[in-house]
Amino acid sequence: MSVKTKQRTTFDVFTRIERGDDLIHIGTVEAETAELAKVYAAYTYDEEDWVEMCVVDRAQLDWVRKPKGLFAGKGA
Amino acid sequence: MAEQTAGLTSFIHLVETIADNKYVLGDRLVEVGVSGPNLEATLAAIAMAQGELGHARLLYNWSADLKGVKKADVKDQSGKALPNAVKVNNWITLIASLYATNAAIDLVLKAVSESEHAKVASRVQKLINEQKEHIIYARGWAKQLLNDKGAVPAKFKEALNEAIPEAGEWLKSVEAQTEIVEEGYMSKTVSLYEAFKAEVEQLTTPALVSTN
Numbered sequence: 001m002s003v004k005t006k007q008r009t010t011f012d013v014f015t016r017i018e019r020g021d022d023l024i025h026i027g028t029v030e031a032e033t034a035e036l037a038k039v040y041a042a043y044t045y046d047e048e049d050w051v052e053m054c055v056v057d058r059a060q061l062d063w064v065r066k067p068k069g070l071f072a073g074k075g076a
Numbered sequence: 077m078a079e080q081t082a083g084l085t086s087f088i089h090l091v092e093t094i095a096d097n098k099y100v101l102g103d104r105l106v107e108v109g110v111s112g113p114n115l116e117a118t119l120a121a122i123a124m125a126q127g128e129l130g131h132a133r134l135l136y137n138w139s140a141d142l143k144g145v146k147k148a149d150v151k152d153q154s155g156k157a158l159p160n161a162v163k164v165n166n167w168i169t170l171i172a173s174l175y176a177t178n179a180a181i182d183l184v185l186k187a188v189s190e191s192e193h194a195k196v197a198s199r200v201q202k203l204i205n206e207q208k209e210h211i212i213y214a215r216g217w218a219k220q221l222l223n224d225k226g227a228v229p230a231k232f233k234e235a236l237n238e239a240i241p242e243a244g245e246w247l248k249s250v251e252a253q254t255e256i257v258e259e260g261y262m263s264k265t266v267s268l269y270e271a272f273k274a275e276v277e278q279l280t281t282p283a284l285v286s287t288n
Binding site: 008029030031032033035036038039040042043044046 | 114116117119120123124209212213215216217219220
């Protein structure tokens with residue numbers, strides 16, 4: 001019997017090192033829920049004493065511009 | 077060495093019981109958690125193990141302070157941990173035990189944080205804050221296992237039906253030690269057992285998991 005986790009979503013992780021610093025993208029976690037994504041992010045990216053950390057479901061991002069595929073022009 | 081009142085003696089026993097449970101959970105989170113279902117869950121389990129063992133160390137030291145004895149190296153739990161936590165041997169029993177034990181400990185620590193003794197209250201605040209994530213993790217995984225496919229939900233309910241009543245009985249025994257509340261080491265704002273039942277009911281329906 002093995003535990004099959006349900007569909008996992010990619011969450012982008014953003015942090016601010018100190019007040020006034022830029023909010024920076026430091027990586028991603030894959031999680032089943034936003035609550036678990038927050039826990040995973042806190043434990044995975046604990047190299048700094050961040051003043052802020054947040055996770056964003058990648059599917060919730062509204063893109064203004066995205067890079068085209070490198071070989072899009074060649075029909076790839 | 078300070079004279080021990082009945083309330084203090086019971087309170088020291090309570091602190092050591094929580095320490096033992098955290099010691100055992102820390103050990104199980106490493107042993108079982110290292111082979112978690114995915115990388116993130118495994119990383120979090122190992123990080124939480126460090127947290128649980130750190131809490132155990134802090135509580136054992138606190139117990140020594142309260143008893144007025146020298147702090148000693150802790151080689152093993154003192155036998156007060158919940159048997160269900162001790163026998164954790166796979167991911168399903170780990171999550172069931174982590175959830176039930178930490179939810180029960182959280183309620184006790186919150187009652188202690190409202191102690192009439194300022195020094196007692198201040199010592200548990202950091203623990204309460206740090207274990208919030210442990211409870212979110214255990215609850216999140218418990219929900220997943222209850223909604224998994226195949227034999228997993230039934231196995232998990234079975235594990236919960238062992239872990240939850242045991243933690244409930246422990247809370248009842250803590251409540252029965254009225255001297256702890258009478259001497260102000262813990263507040264008596266709400267029934268610990270009733271609060272635990274309410275927490276468990278949020279996770280699943282009473283028909284699925286027995287709290288008795």
